[in-house]
Amino acid sequence: MNGKITSWKDEKGFGFITPDGKNEQVFFHISSVKKATRKPEVGDAVVFETAKDSQGRLKATYVLLEGVLLAKPAASKKIVTEPVKKDALDYFTYFILVILFVISLGLFMKTGTPVSALVPGAIFLVISFFISSRKKQPANKLFSCSKCRSVSSHDERTVLAWNRGFNRLYCKSCHQAWLREQPKEQQESRSSYASSKPGCLGLFLVIASLGRAKARPLTKR
Incomplete structure (x- = not known):
């Protein structure tokens, strides 16, 4: 669905979206906003999906700010494997x-x-x-x-x-x-070495x- 943010409370992290062609307002939380380079603002055009909560109320479950760049995901930190140590x-x-x-x-x-x-x-x-x-x-x-x-x-x-x-x-x-790239002779020699130690x-x-x-x-x- 398409709509526009008509209300946003930054200190509380929630607001309301008015779908295009409708007068109703749909609640949304900051956690449902697709990560962007900035926070939502009143007047932002959005694309969103809706669902009902446990009390049957309509809410937005996925909100994408149109025209706002998405934040790049943080690069995963490389896990350094420590060498074997004497105990x-x-x-x-x-x-x-x-x-x-x-x-x-x-x-x-x-x-x-x-x-x-x-x-x-x-x-x-x-x-x-x-x-x-x-x-x-x-x-x-x-x-x-x-x-x-x-x-x-x-x-x-x-x-x-x-x-x-x-x-x-x-x-x-x-x-x-890597194994598939190795010659067949090397694969056989490795398997025979492992079985005859x-x-x-x-x-x-x-x-x-x-x-x-x-x-x-x-x-x-």
Whole structure:
């Protein structure tokens, strides 16, 4: 509908619109005005939509000031993703690793056999595996895509990339578009690398089995 503002109370933030060709007045609030470069004024020509409130009274729900420039939306602030930081648990585990290394080295120097240092060495490997596999969570659950600048929520892919030290993160759409641009050979090599990463736990089991074999006394036949 078209009309004209015939009353406006700036201090209270509301006024009335008279539709073209009618004598009735339609109430409107500042919250229903499409954001413009200035406030409404008496005499402004407007385009508006109407609806009834809970008491059945007619009111304008959308008001556009004709001939008045719209205010530009504020640019969304870029969310800066902070790099992974060491916490108290990291420093504590590093301290334990140093102690285990000293114990293992001392046992080896005292006995002269690597088997004696197997237990602290195995614990050393388990703790190392724990440190390398422990996944932290970013302080902010949102991030700005480094390509399209859109704000997205972290998922398992971005959290994993962040834990590996990548600060340039990409939304799901941009990441999929990037994958489609990669040669098929590179995609297959990435998937095979992700599925064949050896863990420290497997190495620990191998060392433990070798240690038990060396420590088992030989029986006379």
